[in-house]
Amino acid sequence: MIRILVVEDETAIRRSLEIGLRAHGYDVLIAADGRTAIQACTEDAPDLVLLDLGLPDLTGFEVLRQLRTWSTVPVIVLSARHGSGDKVEALDLGADDYVTKPFGLDELLARVRAAGRRAQTSERIVTDDFVIDLGAAQVLVDGEPVRLTPIEWKLLAVLAASPGRLVGRVDLLHQVWGPAYEGETNYLRVYVANLRRKLEPEPARPRYLHTEPGLGYRFTP
Structure with a gap:
């Protein structure tokens, strides 16, 4: 079973993502802040990370920066920021995709599948x-x-x-x-x-x- 780490500080969004992903057969891990996310990546080895930029401790950019020093796990950034500058920075730091809020679950699932296929081709x-x-x-x-x-x-x-x-x-x-x-x-x-x-x-x-x-x-x- 594919394991996805959801890094999101807003309870309603986090819960909605957890329910939707589990309903489609994914194993879901949860982190409400950046430090917990990094620890989860180290200890639980998720297959993919959904990463919000607006976290209460570390920014999503900092989580991504630290993660890319040792891991190539696919990362899809979730953000309410629509500016191209944030998107460019996230992709330059090693994000695999960037999804702006609000988004539909079907679109997100398609992006998750695409990121998974790209990861498999590099195995x-x-x-x-x-x-x-x-x-x-x-x-x-x-x-x-x-x-x-x-x-x-x-x-x-x-x-x-x-x-x-x-x-x-x-x-x-x-x-x-x-x-x-x-x-x-x-x-x-x-x-x-x-x-x-x-x-x-x-x-x-x-x-x-x-x-x-x-x-x-x-x-x-």
Whole structure:
């Protein structure tokens, strides 16, 4: 079942969205403020986020900005703001869609389905030497699965979810090992070396898993 996080501070709208989405077969999580939304994204791993811009603590822009430092979950912004500037800012920060209030449930459901289809098309990453199947949580070389440890897979999945983008060392440690390991940069060196040994044609001259000294790592498909 697809899990949707609804981030909305207005009780009536939040309740209406929850009832409508559940009636159409979605699992619904609720957050009434930005900090709760970020925590829910970290702990509950929603498949899609409906994000209001006018929240009582953090703005929706700030929630989106923080979320995009570590997650590629589809985000549809819901806002009463009709100005093009807000829409441009939200999309530039990584929103997948922008819906202005008031809106009909049928329109919103169509946009949810569209965002889900776009996310599914990015679940397989094909390179010249291997295939990363994010949906099945496995890597294939010549059609055969490669054995990765849970940590190796999680590290690869985080990098592969943002192809071509530099992922900082602290972000990687936070996502893969947790906040308590943010200073353990040696972990990254060891596990990236393991991934290169298993996936790179020439591990000493990596083609896919690149180190940016002092900054982080980049996956280039």
